[in-house]
Amino acid sequence: MNTPGTALFCARLLRRQLVLAARRPVDIGNPLLFFAMVVALFPLGLGPAPDTLADFAPGILWIVALLSNLLTSDGVFRSDFDDGSLEQLLLSPQPLYLSVLAYVCAHWLVTGLLLALVSPVFALMLNLPATGIVALFFSLLLGTAVLSLVGGIGAALTVGLRRGGMLISLLILPLYMPVLIFGSAAVKAAVSGSPAAPYLAILGAMLSLAVALAPIATAAGLRISVDA
Amino acid sequence: MNTPGTALFCARLLRRQLVLAARRPVDIGNPLLFFAMVVALFPLGLGPAPDTLADFAPGILWIVALLSNLLTSDGVFRSDFDDGSLEQLLLSPQPLYLSVLAYVCAHWLVTGLLLALVSPVFALMLNLPATGIVALFFSLLLGTAVLSLVGGIGAALTVGLRRGGMLISLLILPLYMPVLIFGSAAVKAAVSGSPAAPYLAILGAMLSLAVALAPIATAAGLRISVDA
Amino acid sequence: MWTFFHKLGSPPWLYGISGTILRYLVPLTLIGLAVGVTWGLLFTAPDFRQGNSYRIIYIHVPAAVVALAGYYVMATAGAVSLIWKMKMADIAMKACAPIGAALTFVALVTGAVWGKPTWGTWWVWDARITSMLILLFLYLGVIALYEAYDNKEAAAKACAVLSLVGTVNIPIIYKSVDWWYSLHQPASIKFTGESTIHASMLYPLLLMIISFYALFTCALLMNMRGEMLARERRTKWVRKLAEDKAR
Amino acid sequence: MLVAEDLSLERGGRQLFTGLSFAVRPQQVILVEGANGAGKTSLIRILAGLSRYGFEGRVARHGPMLYLGHHSAVKALLTPRENLAWHVSGESQYTDDEIEAALSRVGLHGYEDVLSHTLSAGQHRRVNLARLYLSRSPLWLLDEPFTAIDVSGVAELQSLFAAHVKQGGAVVLTSHQALNIDHQVSRLDLSAGVLP
Amino acid sequence: MLVAEDLSLERGGRQLFTGLSFAVRPQQVILVEGANGAGKTSLIRILAGLSRYGFEGRVARHGPMLYLGHHSAVKALLTPRENLAWHVSGESQYTDDEIEAALSRVGLHGYEDVLSHTLSAGQHRRVNLARLYLSRSPLWLLDEPFTAIDVSGVAELQSLFAAHVKQGGAVVLTSHQALNIDHQVSRLDLSAGVLP
Amino acid sequence: MYFDSFAAMLSMDGHGAYVWSAYAITLVVVGALLLVPLRRQRRLLTELSGELRRNRGAPSQGPSVKEEDSHASGT
Numbered sequence A, B: 001m002n003t004p005g006t007a008l009f010c011a012r013l014l015r016r017q018l019v020l021a022a023r024r025p026v027d028i029g030n031p032l033l034f035f036a037m038v039v040a041l042f043p044l045g046l047g048p049a050p051d052t053l054a055d056f057a058p059g060i061l062w063i064v065a066l067l068s069n070l071l072t073s074d075g076v077f078r079s080d081f082d083d084g085s086l087e088q089l090l091l092s093p094q095p096l097y098l099s100v101l102a103y104v105c106a107h108w109l110v111t112g113l114l115l116a117l118v119s120p121v122f123a124l125m126l127n128l129p130a131t132g133i134v135a136l137f138f139s140l141l142l143g144t145a146v147l148s149l150v151g152g153i154g155a156a157l158t159v160g161l162r163r164g165g166m167l168i169s170l171l172i173l174p175l176y177m178p179v180l181i182f183g184s185a186a187v188k189a190a191v192s193g194s195p196a197a198p199y200l201a202i203l204g205a206m207l208s209l210a211v212a213l214a215p216i217a218t219a220a221g222l223r224i225s226v227d228a
Numbered sequence C: 001m002w003t004f005f006h007k008l009g010s011p012p013w014l015y016g017i018s019g020t021i022l023r024y025l026v027p028l029t030l031i032g033l034a035v036g037v038t039w040g041l042l043f044t045a046p047d048f049r050q051g052n053s054y055r056i057i058y059i060h061v062p063a064a065v066v067a068l069a070g071y072y073v074m075a076t077a078g079a080v081s082l083i084w085k086m087k088m089a090d091i092a093m094k095a096c097a098p099i100g101a102a103l104t105f106v107a108l109v110t111g112a113v114w115g116k117p118t119w120g121t122w123w124v125w126d127a128r129i130t131s132m133l134i135l136l137f138l139y140l141g142v143i144a145l146y147e148a149y150d151n152k153e154a155a156a157k158a159c160a161v162l163s164l165v166g167t168v169n170i171p172i173i174y175k176s177v178d179w180w181y182s183l184h185q186p187a188s189i190k191f192t193g194e195s196t197i198h199a200s201m202l203y204p205l206l207l208m209i210i211s212f213y214a215l216f217t218c219a220l221l222m223n224m225r226g227e228m229l230a231r232e233r234r235t236k237w238v239r240k241l242a243e244d245k246a247r
Numbered sequence D, E: 001m002l003v004a005e006d007l008s009l010e011r012g013g014r015q016l017f018t019g020l021s022f023a024v025r026p027q028q029v030i031l032v033e034g035a036n037g038a039g040k041t042s043l044i045r046i047l048a049g050l051s052r053y054g055f056e057g058r059v060a061r062h063g064p065m066l067y068l069g070h071h072s073a074v075k076a077l078l079t080p081r082e083n084l085a086w087h088v089s090g091e092s093q094y095t096d097d098e099i100e101a102a103l104s105r106v107g108l109h110g111y112e113d114v115l116s117h118t119l120s121a122g123q124h125r126r127v128n129l130a131r132l133y134l135s136r137s138p139l140w141l142l143d144e145p146f147t148a149i150d151v152s153g154v155a156e157l158q159s160l161f162a163a164h165v166k167q168g169g170a171v172v173l174t175s176h177q178a179l180n181i182d183h184q185v186s187r188l189d190l191s192a193g194v195l196p
Numbered sequence F: 001m002y003f004d005s006f007a008a009m010l011s012m013d014g015h016g017a018y019v020w021s022a023y024a025i026t027l028v029v030v031g032a033l034l035l036v037p038l039r040r041q042r043r044l045l046t047e048l049s050g051e052l053r054r055n056r057g058a059p060s061q062g063p064s065v066k067e068e069d070s071h072a073s074g075t
């Protein structure tokens, strides 16, 4: 029997995930709207004074991006687990590492990438100086990819738990923190006129590490979850 | 046939929900841990200058409490919908208004109340002046009850959706905002030495309004969701 | 009266009458808009403080006013649909949401574009602006909820519930945000007061507001007609329409 | 106990049934038949009052009713005992012994106090079916009650149905398995469905 | 094709089976029998390699295998066509016509392009069962394949099983319905279960 | 007419970019507001008339499931 090429299979998996996402446009729009609304919460909670808001804008934007990613990570494998698709994926003769990568990639495309694309609008609303916007965009682009990869691990480990619920946040928030620190530092640096490149380079390094290792952990997590 | 008293039925429903929550200690602990970790994120993202943090502590604590409530609201009716319990509830000869109130009450007990109880610890971590802590506690106590009631509406309207996703946050965050404003204002007032009572009174008024109206909307939402 | 109510609930009748109304209303609206825009853009003097940028007022204010009013139209339709189970009310409610959202969006964008030359910033967290943003979220919520349901009848009921809940909240939101804003001193930002407006600026503005209301009505009727056809596609009267068209 | 008048339902552009009128009277067993997709579940949900939009016709119900659908309504984190106690609590008061007896009747003796998510598929459904042994509702609406139940369980259920109707109750059920009840069964055929 | 040696499983303090050894050879139909809770599902999952901890014994599988479990693995937001195409895509390449033909075989002609969540319970499962018509795996492990399937569907499936084994395949299945296959059926009885 | 020249009208003392872009955005949105429902209505009617024409060809007016082909025997 000739199993189809792995690349083809992963491309199909990616397309399937994107089709599923497109069938729930609400799901795609929601991280964005969530982002918008939580950004709006901050002035409401902290007070609308423009200069302090501008000071905090890099941190706020990054924290909200992180939360938005966190909330959607939970669902990466959830429905596939519930309806038995995940069992079938584990039984298929394709390397799980790459399938996992396809899942995560789809997740990043519909959350991280979109968030990065719309972030300038929200940056303006929080009075982030224009010099910080490019750094914000690129730091989000790289950083959210790391977040998605790490979030995948948490999702895989908790998907089989009878209502793991927010356990995932407990598991992966500590892993998110380095990303948050360097991401917001990159923006702050750009705002204050120093180069953001070193921070972006560190984020890039984290990304390569995460691409190499996170799917292994995720795949192992999935096997355990399906078994339990 | 003598149907049992409505009060008894609601008490049972409340107990059932609490037993279910207790069987998933993760779910109870999670809002708290989420609270703790997001509070910890802020110094990381915003920079740890103690005085500015203290200035913003009321807002931050309230925003995090609100997010924490938002995240758990989604699940109030979810599992009962999925396994068919909700259908049975709608068919039972008991008034839905009160059943809904019992659901929401259980939700508040395991999230809002607990959050209010542990909030002083986090307030200290963010250097909130001691004068604000009592106001924080009471504003959370009242405010989270409103949040739970309003969140119930969102949960009921979205529980049946195959493509709901994070829709609930879009629906109810706008409704949460007044609570956030008055809640954090109460704490700010207390910190700055003015009386917090007027704000708490407004929160109380909101609570009475919500108790009277929200369950009606929630009950209507549940009937629609089961039908769709 | 009662028969009128009855007729209002009947799609073929409403489809017919709305066609007639639209035939006159659409050209009137377009003329009103064109006259108002030309008048406002080209034939009024600039504001003594803001210069020419104030000309945005002729779209900004009408959009904001009608967007707000639209929410109440939507909620009223929702209430009618829940109480009297009138299908046309469902359809009207559903049709309001995208129009309201679009007008809110216009108000926000024109406001932001106006803010840049006058305040030097695109956005401030002012009470009115913030509550307008929240209004946009409320509209988007209704649209998203409607889209998320497969059964459109159930979707309309759910949206009706949501928009009613929103009505209770709009005043609360407005009051609280207003009040929240007054706590902190604004950074030297002020709306131009209503009273300062000169009559020569007022007339085109009034014309534009009326035209935007008419625009809202046109868009509402057109959306309702589309929805009616989609929902009633299997009934005789729609088939007859289609046949007439096929000929 | 239940009168359905002139029910019509269209789903996804197909007419599932039109002008369906019937009455459910005491001592009747009505088996709703039809291929997959014929509209059995949709009909039962309309009769139960769970579907309120999207169909034409009228349904009038008199007296209490028990509906068991495709979903088992068994909470994974409650024990069978707790589940059953909760299920019947809206309806009437039962002692602990009655509940235990009902669980024994469906073969869950010894499983009363394990969490329900450790049960097998069939045991899971049995928790729900135990309601039938306690029910005082005369009218039962059951959607595929035999799913996942083993042979002896099916036989037990059928004799329960016979006993129920003999006491003046009525049962409306769907099933793809042959009924073997010691009582006359009326058939309501919805035909059509997936097959031409 | 599959050799199980000395399998023992204890669940929740009960010994479900001990020292179970058997081999699945080409042209065999093995029906795993037992009351609800006897351990049929647990056994099939062990054979499929989905359970890897908590049991004793060894399972050796040779060649590809197709497992269909309690869950239908049908995504509600994909159409039957997309679902089936995805299911078989890990295994081999199929043309669009083949996929359409398989869907027709399970009676879903005309339903290829609706979203799967609008399907009835039986149609939903049929989407999954359509894989059997495309499968090139010799060994099939099926857990209650007849659930929710109507009478004619069950007959079709049984003749499919007969055809499959005649071509050298093997089927291991569980079911609470009587098999009526035109081929010899070996029975593996797990007895015990819930009923004494 | 307040402006003396076309250029003055375009620039509006430096505020032209803001004013004109605001009007342009509004024009686009208002245009969409009117055109989208109009197109939807047209498309629906065209679709329906096509469907009717097709049905007129085929005599059977039964449920709109496609007729089974001879090769497609059901399960």
Ligand code: HEM
Pocket: C057, C060, C061, C064, C065, C068, C107, C108, C109, C110, C111, C112, C114, C115, C116, C118, C119, C122, C123, C128, C129, C130, C132, C133, C190, C191, C192, C193, C194
């Ligand atoms: C994104 C920013 C803005 C938003 C969301 C916004 C929103 C609104 C709203 C909701 C109204 C009220 C209509 C009513 O009360 O019936 C309004 C009126 C008005 N806005 Fe804005 N606005 C924005 C920016 C601006 C700017 C920058 C200016 C000019 C400097 C401006 C000038 C006015 C004027 C003159 C009125 C009419 C005053 C009145 O009727 O009280 N707006 N705007």
Ligand SMILES: Nc1ncnc2c1ncn2[C@@H]1O[C@H](COP(=O)(O)OP(=O)(O)OP(=O)(O)O)[C@@H](O)[C@H]1O
Pocket: C150, D011, D012, D016, D034, D035, D036, D037, D038, D039, D040, D041, D042, D043, E117, E118, E119, E120, E121, E122, E123, E148, E150
């Ligand atoms: N939301 C929906 N939208 C469109 N069609 C639907 C929807 N729900 C159900 N249907 C259609 O209605 C038909 C009947 O479904 P129903 O669940 O009542 O069948 P059933 O007789 O119970 O079948 P089964 O024996 O498989 O359980 C199916 O063909 C299905 O495709």
Ligand SMILES: Nc1ncnc2c1ncn2[C@@H]1O[C@H](COP(=O)(O)OP(=O)(O)OP(=O)(O)O)[C@@H](O)[C@H]1O
Pocket: D117, D118, D119, D120, D121, D122, D123, D148, D150, E011, E012, E016, E034, E035, E036, E037, E038, E039, E040, E041, E042, E043
């Ligand atoms: N996680 C678990 N913990 C404890 N016991 C379990 C667990 N999972 C299953 N069991 C027990 O194992 C037994 C066998 O379950 P299994 O699902 O294999 O039964 P089955 O033969 O498939 O029954 P059915 O005919 O009802 O599908 C049951 O009695 C069940 O209580």
Ligand SMILES: [Mg+2]
Pocket: D040, D041, D042, E120, E121, E122
């Ligand atoms: Mg069914």
Ligand SMILES: [Mg+2]
Pocket: D120, D121, D122, E040, E041, E042, E143
């Ligand atoms: Mg089983």
